[in-house]
Amino acid sequence: MQMSGAGIFVKTLVDLGVEVVFGYPGGAVLNIYDALFQHAKIRHVLCRHEQGAVHMADGYARASGKTGVCVVTSGPGATNTVTGVATAYMDSIPLVVFSGQVPTLLIGNDAFQEADIVGISRPCTKHNYLVKDGKELPRIMKEAFYIASTGRPGPVLVDIPKDILINPAPYNLPKEVSLRGYNPNYEGHPKQVESALKLINESSKPVVYAGGGVILSNASAELLELVHLLSLPVTTTLMGMGGFPGSDPLHLGMLGMHGTYTANMAVSHADVVLAVGARFDDRVTGKVDEFAPHAKIIHVDIDPTSIQKNVRVDVPIVGDLKDVMRKMIKAVKAKEAAAYRKKMTEWRRQINAWAKTHPLTYKPSANGRIKPQYVVEQIYKITKGDAIITTEVGQNQMWAAQFHAFDKPRTFLTSGGLGTMGYGLPAAIGAQVAMPEKLVIDIAGDGSIQMNIQELATAVQFQVPVKVVILNNRALGMVRQWQELFFQGKHSETIQPNIPDFVMLAEAYGAKGFRATQPGEVPAVLKKAFAASGPVVIDVEVDQEEMVYPMVPVGAPLTKMLLV
């Protein structure tokens, strides 16, 4: 059966089960858009900037566990995706980005809207392709989805020249993917699992350090079971939020630069650290030589390159967390477990003492200013923790992680690795498209929200009812905080002199706008705004001088925290 390349493209998407595509049309992908016109099975969500499309696909993927899909045109369309792709790469999110390319014969000619996107995206994709023959298109697309979603997930880019989309070719979708050089290992080695359990059994001060991998491998239930079986204290990374219930008594909160006192002290005094799906990133370890100085380290990860990269590991286990934790649960004997839980009493007493003397807190409001942490607490209270929360990057992100407990996986979506400002709004739109029944809230700052605010138009056009809460401190708060602490309070370019009126701006886009300026009105305004239909922006004027604490200065060990 012969079809045009664009016809093959759309048919392959349907056959691979794709339901939603985020994108933006252009010259090189006109044929794709022609084939997608009023398509019965594929829904297209039109972004207003290609970076927005990638973050939407990313939010869609994080919220649903499915692979996010984007279509963009050549040249600037493709280069605009790079930040989004790099964001997904750092956080291991399964995405497939299809970019149009100039016709094969013009490649390398500096043709109109030509960019070497395969070259540009090589270091920030898991893999990428340039399609050179129309009959290869279905195989390449199938491989792209397979690579993106298996092993350690990540973004894959497929660049398709315009002539490939126009010319007819046979449609032939292979049944299986076979890649000689790609065979991720899912099975944890039983010997290593045994060694890990032996270490834990001999320990008296264990800490589980859980990262985003728990969520990616859908291993939350196994983690919960293992942890409760042995009564192990758990700290989660920013990416691991929701992978273990935030309100569980065994949860110590986040660790690292803005982690809780309890979590940082526990890791620093632990004699065994069980790292699951985490990568010892610099924001977590602080001064790496002094990270968990007394601990033997067990590291479970599906990606061998994560192991031994930043810290020395005593028991490495390469494999899928779900598999490894199931093996661990199975290997623990009931009698041993009961004895071990008893042994934990003392360690937990110490941990509870830290939590009691140094809880996560902030100074209450003075001068009638709204505390941003209070706003986050109110969001949690009003939604009963049942919303999907996305964040921008900076103080808003840290306060969301600190003052909102996340009990379920895939409910806290944030750019952890790359730290991309402008992530929250498009990610919220993508998450809402995936989960139409859920309340989706972007906890934003006045700086970050302006980086992709154009996507409000997308939310209005498709009536995606996301709620954007702007913690408006009229400053680039996190940078301002560093200037305050480490640059003698010289606020170079961080106080924003010309903030738009976000209520009017929301209304200009056709969304609803709300505002809160006094602490007393916060609960009522939030309630009203969350109950309103359609996309909503809530501008909350918060205390400009508020800082994120605890804070471990760069280069300091985790025990050297600046506190409230």
Add this chain to the structure above:
Amino acid sequence: MRHTISVVVENEFGVLSRVVGLFSGRGFNIESLCVAETEEPGISRITIVTAGNKQIVEQILKQLNKLIPVLKVSDLTGYDTVDRELVLVKVKADNDTKPEVMRLTDIFRAKIVDAAPRSYTIEVTGEEKKINAFLQLLRPFGIKEIARTGKIAIVRGT
């Protein structure tokens, strides 16, 4: 410490940039690099000489393995291997010095492959030590140009 790494790859579009980009992007060092097809059509071998401590080399090997078109990565360091490099060296040689240059060429079982009034171009193959010794002895005559292939290596026996 120096390591010789042999990487077997699918010979597809862009594979070399993936390998090289990995080294530059992560700040790993490449001392020499050599690429050509193997006995199997469509499959190439890249031989890379790199330097780094144990942890860095472990990362290099793992990162290379992670690339999709990479089929096999082996660190040949510590194995009993045959190593070779081919070098073309153009050395100044006038009537006074030509006999001595020819004598050295003989001693090292090298070959003069081009002769000009004031220079010889010599082809020499061998392992690193031999090549370095030869170049060292030629240096006083005045080396005009050197082209080296970079090291290739294969494990002995079996």
